[in-house]
Amino acid sequence: MDSLVLDLQRDALDRTISISDLLRKALMVSKKLKIRDIEEWLNHELNGYPKGMLPSYRILRGELKAFNPYAGWIPVTLQADFHDLVEKHSLYDSVSRITYLVEECKDESVIIKFPSRLNSAFMSLTKTDFQPGLQIPTYKLIGILDQTKTKVLEFALDLEERGILGEGVRFSKAEEQRAQSITYNTINIQRMENSQLQQATDSSAQRGPRQ
Structure with a gap:
């Protein structure tokens, strides 16, 4: 039976897979394994970050x-x-x-x-x-999009190293327990809380006129 974790690794290397679809699959994995830090990070990447909480990249x-x-x-x-x-x-x-x-x-x-x-x-x-x-x-x-994809790949590779592969779209209780030590630090996310940089500009970018 296929492994959701190995599928995630393949998708992270596949340029035809949109980054949003990749993150949604990673979100499904993190939610099934109850990895709260990774789930929170993925939700922010998919939906946008709240003010004052932002990774350094x-x-x-x-x-x-x-x-x-x-x-x-x-x-x-x-x-x-x-x-x-x-x-x-x-x-x-x-x-x-x-x-x-x-x-x-x-x-x-x-x-x-x-x-x-x-x-x-x-x-x-x-x-x-x-x-x-x-x-x-x-x-x-x-570069932001590439770093995000790389961190998803690091997450999937770390799961494999821990012997967490899943069967189909399910994970065993033992796999779920092994996943509980995974945090932001596992995939090198330096979360910046209460960032003082937010005052510099509006949160939304816009295309400017040609120079």
Whole structure:
């Protein structure tokens, strides 16, 4: 009979399997085995993260830009402390949203829009009405998706090492017990609680105009 864990390993290596489908299968495995940490992580990846709770691989750094109606998005240089404040972005979006941004992006980057209070601060500093944005290379978004898939593979490989394979879509009580020591640390997820980076930008990314 097929093993759900071995199927999960194969799916993690199959580029034709969508990341959302991969995560749903991993969620089924973690839920059947009652692995709460992994179940929580998978739910956040599928549905988006709550404010203040984010793995370190979802903290991105971009470049501050301003939209000039005649020249498009242009580089901006201000005081270093302002750049430090706004050039890090906490990406709380679901993997499906990130996938959409990557697939729809016609350029090599996306523009993250700022909340109104930072817009006002920026316009006051620059004495313009140019709208600011954070330009993030698309490859960094792809990197989040790749890291997520890799962590699912690490999870499935760790289960196999512990002798947890399942039979069909069922696991034995012994397998369930062996799985209880699996935590965030098992697949190297550095969870950041009460992150102070969330003030930098809005949680949702948007495609920006071409430069």
